[in-house]
Amino acid sequence: MKRTSSLLKSGISLSVLTLLSRILGLIREMTKSAFLGTGSLADAFTVAFMIPNLLRRIFAENSMTVAFIPTFQTYLEQEKNGSESAKADMKEFLSATFTMLSFAVTGTVMIGILISSVIIAVFFPKIGDFSATVLLTRIMFPYLLLISIAAFFQGILNGVRIFLPTGITPILFNLSVIGCTFALAKPLGNPALAMAAGVVIGGSLQMLFQLPFVLRAGFSFRVLPFKRCFGNAGARKILTLIVPTLIGTAVYQINDLVSTALATYAGVGIAASLQYSIRLQELILGIFAVSVGTVILPDLSAHAVNKQWDVFQKLLLNAAKIIALVTIPATLFLLCSGEQVIILVYKSRRFTDESVLLTLQAFRWHIAGLFFIALNRILTSAFYAQSNPKYPTIAGIICFGINIVLAAALAGIMKGGGIALALSLASMVNTVLLLVLLKKSKTMDIPGFLAPAAQFTLKITLFSLAAAAPLYFFGARLYTPLAAYPRIIAQGLPLCMSAALFALIVLTLLMISGDEFIKNAAKKIRRQR
Known part of the structure; x- marks a missing residue:
């Protein structure tokens, strides 16, 4: 019960910091849209940053973290049990892991810098500005090493339930990119170079902090x-866990690579518009799905080590309900107000009406998959906590094939919208596969998990539809009287009013329904004050 309560407390604390980080991330994208728009230089920066960022997710966020934390948890349990050699074993384990990670990533960075032109020529032959893309890729490749070491530090801290630095470091990164863009764009004569410098400086700050x-x-x-x-038992265990995880994560990230490559074939600005769209989606994912996933993984791992499967399932169910409570209302609200959000956030300078339409085409289909993408991150944590990365890898490979086939088929018809729809459909299939495979692990009562989760999800969906109806039919009337005012007022004020109305309706319906989960959450929040 204590750990379940800490999920809410830690999740709220981390979500507040992540909210600030994601807002700054949006400001970073707003800065990019203002300086680069959806032109060829915007595509060049998008592709150049995507390559080291893709490798970051393979080496750092997913593979390193999910393989490291369950193993690290075992060493922590040994320390708790008072083993005499536990501290020495811990230091040896951390040193071995740090050494292997540093050497592997350093080698990757050096190779990446040398063959950047080959990578761009092979995967992005239709990119508008080839030379700029290669130069920006080479500048930003060292970010991979910096952020991988930062992820190692994060894994240690999260393993002992220290989440504050996890929430602060992305804030430092976003401030670095924003500040460098404004400070260096004019002296360098190229805003993309200024942003690239900000990426490298921001990665250094994330590591050192x-x-x-x-x-x-x-x-x-x-x-x-x-x-x-290689002689260290813990390091060897990480290697056995990380190999299938690397495959699964690589498959997922190659999805992004191929999708972006398809976008460059679909037309100028499509790749950039997809990134602008997915940044808005990640605002919700980052605040809640990543925060909840980060917080529950150490606790799930501890329950798995101690074979406490009833508590394990209850914790996972609560996390799934939190995801439904946030993402389903957010999805329906953003389907009604997506255009206004894009105009408010991005439209300025080089981000034109055409840029708004390009981004909206992708955003409507990206946001449709929000619930499934968020839920997948929670379900995947259940496998990693049990040191079982094989099943998520299988699901990832299957969904990779589905996504690429659908994206290739739909890109020619729907442009960026087709690529976004393919991702959402593949994510839905991934959710089904993870649930089926979780049942095969035989550590959870899947019908006992699905029934309350589905009931709660259906309730939230119905209440969100009721809240969305007034916005769908009458929402445009809120914007008309303010159309002549500056963008921040003309779009921001009606958007805040409609969001407040939407949230009020959903919360009122939840309170009237007497939902136990909501009542318990409210009690816990009051106790934390």
């Missing part, structure tokens, strides 16, 4: 000879 927290928590590490690294 977390190190004092790691040392203060009592953990230390050093570079070891490779022979000792």
Whole structure:
């Protein structure tokens, strides 16, 4: 019960910081849209940043974190049990992991810089500005090393339930990119170069900021000879976990690579518009899905180590309900108000009416898959907590094929919207596959999990439809009287009013229904004050 309560407390704290980070991330995209619009230089930066960012997700966020935390949890349990050699074993394990990660990523960065032109020529032959894309890719490749080490630090801190630095480091990154763009765009004569410099500086800040927290928590590490690294039991376990995870994560990230390549064939500005769209989607995903997934993984891992499967299932069910409570209302609200959100956030300078339409085409279909993408991150945590990355890998490979086939088929007909729809449909299939495979693990009562989750989800969907109806039929009338005012007022004020009305209707219906989950959540929030 204590850990279930901590899920809400830690999740709220991390979500507040993540909210600020995602808002700054939107401001970063607003800065990009103002300086680059949806032209060829915008496509060049989008592709160049995507390549090291794609590898970051393979080496750092997903594979490294999900393989590291369950293994790290085992060492923490040994320390709790008072083992005499536990501290020495922990230091050896952390040193071996740090050494292997650093050498692997450094080699990747060096190779990546050398063959950047080949990568762009092979995957993005239709890119509008080839030379700029290659140069920007080379500048930003070192970001991969910086953020991978930062992810290692994050894994240590999250393993001992220290989440504050996790929430702060993305804020530092976004501030770095925004600040460098405004400060260096004119001196460098190229806003894309200024943004690239901000990416590298921001990665350095993310790494350096977390190190004092790691040392203060009592953990230390050093570079070891490779022979000792491979001789360490914990490091070997990470390698056995990380190989299938690398495959699954790589498949998912190659999805992005191929989808972006298809976008460059679909026309100028399509690749950039997809990124602008997905940034809005990730605002919700980052605030809630990633935050909840980050918070529950250490607890799920601890329950799995101790074979506490009833508590494990209850924690996962609560996380799934939180995801439904947030993403389903957000989906329906944004389907009604997506155009206004895009105009408010992006439309300025080089981001024209055509840019708005390009982004809206993708956004409507991206947002349709919001619930499934968010739920997948929670379900995947259940496998990783059990040190079972094989099943998510299988699901990822199947969905990779589905996404690419659908994206290739729909891109010619629906442009960016088709690529976005393919991702949403593949994510829905992935959810079904993960649930089927979770049942095969035989550690959970899947019917007992699905019944309350589906009932709650259906209730939220019906209440959200009721809240969306007034906006669908009458929402445009809120914008008409303010059309002559500046964009921040003409779009922002009616949008806030419609969001408040929507939220009020949903919350009122939830309170009237007497939902137990909502009542318990409200009690816990009051107790934390």
